[in-house]
Amino acid sequence: MDNEKFKLSIKKWAEDDRPREKLLQKGKLTLSDSELIAILIGSGSRSETAVELSKRILSSAKNNLNELGKLSVSQLCNFKGIGPAKAIAIVAALELGRRRRLEEALIQQKITSSNSVFEMMQPVIGELSHEEFWILYLNNSNKVIEQFQISKGGITGTLVDVRITLKKALEVGAVSIILVHNHPSGNLKASEADKQLTRKLKIAAESLDIKVLDHIIVTEKSYLSFADEGML
The missing domain is CATH 3.40.140.10 (Cytidine Deaminase, domain 2)
Structure with missing residues (x-):
């Protein structure tokens, strides 16, 4: 099989490189933004891993989570490997982050x-x-x-x-x-x-x-x- 076309699934990665296991073993602060998004979407496509797909999505948003938060479900679905369920998961997670920041600000009024x-x-x-x-x-x-x-x-x-x-x-x-x-x-x-x-x-x-x-x-x-x- 052509190595350029073959991509290992996350399950076949070394345990240290799996986002979920990395979070459990080393803590959430050790994960990059793309690794956190990869946990949300769960899987990539036949041609790229979830982390690689997440990096591509982040790159389109200038590697800025605020910019990513502006993308709609339909815009996220334009990325190969992202369907409505994965897009909704990303939108929901970023909206929770926005609301958390708002609530933290309101506590200290x-x-x-x-x-x-x-x-x-x-x-x-x-x-x-x-x-x-x-x-x-x-x-x-x-x-x-x-x-x-x-x-x-x-x-x-x-x-x-x-x-x-x-x-x-x-x-x-x-x-x-x-x-x-x-x-x-x-x-x-x-x-x-x-x-x-x-x-x-x-x-x-x-x-x-x-x-x-x-x-x-x-x-x-x-x-x-x-x-x-x-x-x-």
């Missing part, structure tokens, strides 16, 4: 820095293809009373109603607020509209003894803080 806002909101809006504007309402201990989506827009912008924003603050008894919105383009530069809205909300909030602590622009991988940049 006290805002201590701009980064803590990013960690809280990135799983919510960081990977969206449209823009959303959220308000974090805080008590006097800087703990989040409520997260509220004030508006949802298109790719390039969204509208924010100052009256609704502050009415909600009074309803929940907030003493301060943080403005958060995403830039689907990945651009971290604040637009003139972003700056004008921040000034407008800050002036209106001050008349009610409510402080605007920050305005955070979130992208998939990073953020811009008005407070950190001295823009408030």
Whole structure:
């Protein structure tokens, strides 16, 4: 048989090289991303092992799990060796990872820095293809009373109603607020509209003894803080 065409199944690999056995014997941290995905899909095809197939899928997503998480079931099924069941397993596992990150952020709801806002909101809006504007309402201990989506827009912008924003603050008894919105383009530069809205909300909030602590622009991988940049 042609060695170039012959591929050993995972069951015939040395025990050290099998992802499941490796996880059991050496722990989950020793496995690469492709080995973890190989465990999810279980098997490859006649021409490649599960790990090789996983490496090919990861490579198409720039070896980035966030990018992989954006692929749909139908897109994953375009890979030879991946059927609906395997595609669903990958999508479900990555969605669980996203939700875990979100829950970890929500457990620590006290805002201590701009980064803590990013960690809280990135799983919510960081990977969206449209823009959303959220308000974090805080008590006097800087703990989040409520997260509220004030508006949802298109790719390039969204509208924010100052009256609704502050009415909600009074309803929940907030003493301060943080403005958060995403830039689907990945651009971290604040637009003139972003700056004008921040000034407008800050002036209106001050008349009610409510402080605007920050305005955070979130992208998939990073953020811009008005407070950190001295823009408030």
